[in-house]
Amino acid sequence: MLRFSLTLKKGAFALRADAREPCQRLALMGPSGVGKSTLLAALAGFERQAQGTVHLGDRILTGGKQGLAPEARQLGMVFQRPLLFPHLTAEDNLRFARPAAPPPVSFEEVVARLDLAPVLPRRAHQLSGGEAQRVALGRALLAAPAWLLLDEPFANLDPARREAALALIDEVVERQGLTLVLATHRLEEAVSLCDHLLPLIEENGVSAGSAQPLAQALGGARAPTLVSGTLQEAGGTLEFCYGGQTLRVKAAPFLRAEDRAGPAAALIDPQDVRALAAGAPAPLGCPRFEGQRLSADRLRHGEDVFTLPAPLTPGDGPVAFTLLGATVLPPRRRDAVA
Amino acid sequence: MMGDVETLATLLSLKVAAVAVLGSLPLALLVATRLARGGPGTLLLDALVHLPLVLPPVVVGYLLLITLGTQAPLGGWLKEMLGLRLVFHWTGAALAAAVVTFPFQVRALRLALEAIDPGLYRAAQSLGLSPWARFRRVTFPLALPGLLAGAITAFAAALGEFGAIMTFAANIPGETQTLPLAIYSALQTPGGETAAGRLVALAIALALAGLLLGEGAARRLRARTGQTLGSLR
Secondary structure, three states, X not given: OEXXXXXXXXXXXXXXXXXXXXXXXXXXXXXXXXXXXXXXXXXXXXXXXOEEEEEEOOEEEEOOOOXXXXXXXXXXXXXXXXXXXXXXXXXXXXXXXXXXXXXXXXXXXXXXXXXXXXXXXXXXXXXXXXXXXXXXXXXXXXXXXXXXXXXXXXXXXXXXXXXXXXXXXXXXXXXXXXXXXEEOOOHXXXXXXXXXXXXXXXXXXXXXXXXXXXXXXXXXXXXXXXXXXXXXXXXXXXXXXXXXXXXXXXXHHHOOHHHOOEEEEEEEOHHHEEEXXXXXXXOOOOOEEEOEEEEOOEEEEOOEEEEOOOOOOOOOOOOEEEEOOXXXXXXXXXXXXX | OOOHHHHHHHHHHHHHHHHHHHHHHHHHHHHHHHHHHOOOOHHHHHHHHHHHHHOOHHHHHHXXXXXXXXXXXXXXXXXXXXXXXXXXXXXXXXXXXXXXXXXXXXXXXXXXXXXXXXXXXXXXXXXXXXXXXXXXXXXXXXXXXXXXXXXXXXXHHHHOOOHHHHHHHOOOOOOOOOHHHHHHHHHHOOOOHHHHXXXXXXXXXXXXXXXXXXXXXXXXXXXXXXXXXXXXX
16 A cells, blocks of 8 residues: 655656555556656655655655665566666576565466466567566566565556556456555556556646556446447547447546547546436537436446436436446456456 | 696795785775765875886885885884784785785776766665665676776786785795795796796786686676677776
8 A cells, every 4th residue: 555745856856746645556647758767766765855754664765764665665666677787698688687485476377377388588688668568577577575566567568468467467456455556647447457546647847647546547437338330530539438328528638649549448437427317418528328227327328328316206207317437448448347 | 747846836826916915906996986086185095006017016015115124114013013024924925915916906897887878877866775775786787897897807907916926025925925926936947948938828827717707797787787888908
């Protein structure tokens, strides 16, 4: 469980971020250059100018008279670059840390799950970007960490290995009760691995953000519904087409350029589902859907089931409803959210 | 067959060069680390380190003589307290050779240290390594090709050192008369050209063997880490 409140000033760059409630799986999101990596480095103790507190469980890592050195923080860290030791083979890199405690996952399991057997005898310069990144991830897991700090750990992986790496991290974190901090600009990764989200946004030269529970960060207190549709860019704004009608789109800044058109999945927040009385029109600019009732607070439209913020009155027949907006995910992670 | 003079001079040269290089290696590593790290005073330290490279070796020998000679305060103290006499002694020859070849070692080491990706230290730190473990398991192995290249160059240069040794340790056969000094003496002796020729051939063979060995070893080490192949300097 991680709790922190940090400020950092480095030349023209200023950062202010906090997680006031303890969180176990935290995603850092925001556009490139906003300071996600710097915040990770500060949490790890690499940024000496950082001020504030970092608590991991009941240990104080930063704060008080002096902070712990990074080597004493029981990290498992994946940096933006793989940073493998060039004089060692992939296997020696994986075995580099010599932790006192047994690691959360065995060497054999890391090799098998991350498909590393063929690269073990190779040296760092003989590995592809994706291979090096998988070795770096394995090396971090085998350091017997108390927490994992991962900076875009899936950026160079092909979809199948990305799934495998994601699943391994999810499992290890779950099994060992590790704390996870994941910097990513993919909402799909955040949604599938994390329960808290810290959106970093730059305003007036200061990058700032606070951690919130994921559902809240996504716009509501209850679980959103995942729907399929099509994304298109029209006049500089994004539109999501669902059920033959166009929805307003949120959280689009997290999407990469290649995801800004074509088949897409979107999260519909319960707060954005409004039942409509029979014959009543939808609010201006919002589509009207003919739904079927499932239970007092659930609506069905085709295969999709929407949760409503307040129960309907019992006895209502088929209900019309409107959707006020959608949070679009890149197309590939919809299964993880469903 | 080698005569007495050649054997003595060859063995002495190897001894003096080896002691000069190995003895100054720890200091070279310290100085190179400090230079690679940068910070205030780096420029001045760099200039001081390179001074023996631009000064005439005779001047270096003379400076050693006036600081470490038995009449000098420091030299006198060394002799009184430790019984250490450098002048007219093979250790003095080694010291003179070490001072003159020191820049070669520092230069190669500094380049090797500066070529190490600083991110690797962070990675090592994130994996729980203390500063000493980081040096032992990351810095040292990665700087090894540079260390070797510098040491071999310095060794070859120490074999050929003349002016500083001559001035500080003098030309005493069997004690401070290394190959170049023996060649000089042979050339000063009437009819000594044949002896000088043999010594010259020896000197060339030794220097060449050293350079080839060093280059080969450095190449192999660099190839292991995927670093670009480069010459000794």
